[in-house]
Amino acid sequence: MNGSLAARLLRIIFGCYFLVTLAVTCAQLAAEYRHTELRLTAEIEAMRHTFGPGITDALWRFNGEVLGGILTGVKALPIVIGVKVEDEQGKLLRAAGTVTGADGQRLTAAGGALVPDTAPPGMFDRVFSRGFDAVHVDEAGGRHRVGRWTVYSSQRVVLRQVEYGFLLILVNSVIKTLALWFIFLFVIRRALGQPLRQMSEFVGQLNIDNIGDREFTLKARGRHELHLLTDKLNQMAGTLRRSVAENAALYKELQEMNRTLESQVAERTSELRRVASTDTLTGLHNRRKLDEVLTYETERVQRYGGELAVVLIDIDHFKLTNDTYGHPVGDRVLTAVAAILGTGARSIDSVGRWGGEEFMVVCPQTDAGGAAALAEQLRQRIAAAEFPVAGRKTCSFGVAALAPGESLALLLVRADTALYRAKQEGRNKVIQDAVN
Numbered sequence: 001m002n003g004s005l006a007a008r009l010l011r012i013i014f015g016c017y018f019l020v021t022l023a024v025t026c027a028q029l030a031a032e033y034r035h036t037e038l039r040l041t042a043e044i045e046a047m048r049h050t051f052g053p054g055i056t057d058a059l060w061r062f063n064g065e066v067l068g069g070i071l072t073g074v075k076a077l078p079i080v081i082g083v084k085v086e087d088e089q090g091k092l093l094r095a096a097g098t099v100t101g102a103d104g105q106r107l108t109a110a111g112g113a114l115v116p117d118t119a120p121p122g123m124f125d126r127v128f129s130r131g132f133d134a135v136h137v138d139e140a141g142g143r144h145r146v147g148r149w150t151v152y153s154s155q156r157v158v159l160r161q162v163e164y165g166f167l168l169i170l171v172n173s174v175i176k177t178l179a180l181w182f183i184f185l186f187v188i189r190r191a192l193g194q195p196l197r198q199m200s201e202f203v204g205q206l207n208i209d210n211i212g213d214r215e216f217t218l219k220a221r222g223r224h225e226l227h228l229l230t231d232k233l234n235q236m237a238g239t240l241r242r243s244v245a246e247n248a249a250l251y252k253e254l255q256e257m258n259r260t261l262e263s264q265v266a267e268r269t270s271e272l273r274r275v276a277s278t279d280t281l282t283g284l285h286n287r288r289k290l291d292e293v294l295t296y297e298t299e300r301v302q303r304y305g306g307e308l309a310v311v312l313i314d315i316d317h318f319k320l321t322n323d324t325y326g327h328p329v330g331d332r333v334l335t336a337v338a339a340i341l342g343t344g345a346r347s348i349d350s351v352g353r354w355g356g357e358e359f360m361v362v363c364p365q366t367d368a369g370g371a372a373a374l375a376e377q378l379r380q381r382i383a384a385a386e387f388p389v390a391g392r393k394t395c396s397f398g399v400a401a402l403a404p405g406e407s408l409a410l411l412l413v414r415a416d417t418a419l420y421r422a423k424q425e426g427r428n429k430v431i432q433d434a435v436n
């Protein structure tokens with residue numbers, strides 16, 4: 001419930017309450033008015049016994065003085081605005097205060113005569129009257145109607161009478177309204193405001209780490225909807241905690257799976273990289289890998305200086321081996337030569353199959369002399385080895401080292417030339433390129 005909604009709700013409640021109070025007060029005022037009007041009517045009615053005998057007697061005796069005195073006394077009563085006396089023919093004999101004529105016009109007694117009341121009647125100024133017959137009863141019990149007297153009063157008199165009662169009712173209503181309103185506000189604040197504030201504080205402190213750890217307890221007493229809301233709130237917090245815990249477990253599982261996947265991918269990638277750079281027959285580096293190593297090492301020397309030498313190896317009369325013993329035997333010879341090269345080279349060297357029956361050893365930080373010495377060792381080991389089926393085999397070696405400013409392509413040409421020369425000069429030889 002936001003502020004404006006709460007304020008609107010309170011305004012509606014207050015408006016309804018005000019209207020009801022107003023209606024009840026009006027009804028109370030109307031009842032009070034009616035009650036006073038009836039009381040006045042009863043009081044006027046009672047004048048029949050108070051003043052009736054005196055007026056009748058004065059009329060019977062034609063005693064105008066006594067009659068005038070009685071009328072003055074009647075008029076002096078606070079509930080009377082006028083009184084008039086007529087003879088049995090309806091002729092006005094005497095009047096005091098404000099009365100009405102035969103046509104209902106208001107008249108005011110002034111100096112023994114009745115003059116029309118020119119002032120327009122004000123609000124709540126309606127005149128009402130009660131007439132009594134003046135009947136004389138003689139000693140023999142005979143009844144003689146000697147005239148009629150009428151007492152006048154008005155709404156204004158009634159209102160004057162109820163003034164105090166009205167005031168009491170209004171003060172009573174205002175006090176009740178204010179008291180009830182304050183009680184209502186107090187109850188609303190205690191019963192709703194406080195619990196809602198507690199709830200909002202509780203919800204405000206909830207976060208992913210503490211959800212479900214704490215339970216909200218409503219401090220308000222009683223079993224009303226707020227307690228149901230509290231239960232639901234705690235249920236919701238519990239459900240959220242379970243779901244967070246499940247998600248955390250799932251997340252952990254996923255992380256584990258991710259780690260496993262990552263290591264499998266890394267393994268597979270390195271395996272693929274290894275396969276992509278390995279010669280399937282001999283297990284040595286393939287041509288692609290040798291190209292990569294050569295490019296890297298050449299750039300390193302060109303940028304930082306240092307040495308780089310290559311040894312190109314070719315099995316002698318390999319075609320003859322193939323032709324004599326068959327291709328599978330040729331493959332076994334290739335594999336055996338590769339094993340000797342792989343184990344004979346230094347750990348910093350890269351040994352690979354250059355293509356066909358040709359191999360290469362890339363020797364970083366090695367000059368031509370060092371590479372030639374290595375080549376010589378390898379040549380001797382191969383020459384001394386006994387190959388399956390094929391018996392003894394030899395290899396020719398071409399050695400070249402990178403000259404300052406020289407390109408990789410030129411280095412390889414020179415190594416190839418050296419190898420060619422080794423073949424030319426009778427095979428089973430190490431030839432170092434002349435530039436070095």
Ligand SMILES: Nc1nc2c(ncn2[C@@H]2O[C@H](COP(=O)(O)OP(=O)(O)OP(=O)(O)O)[C@@H](O)[C@H]2O)c(=O)[nH]1
Nearest residue numbers: 314315316317318319320322327328330331356357
């Ligand atoms: N078994 C086998 N033979 C191969 C392979 N690759 C190339 N060869 C053969 O190696 C032989 C190379 O022969 P050549 O280049 O004529 O030279 P060579 O017979 O070794 O004679 P020289 O090099 O002059 O001593 C060819 O017969 C190719 O078919 C391979 O992977 N396996």
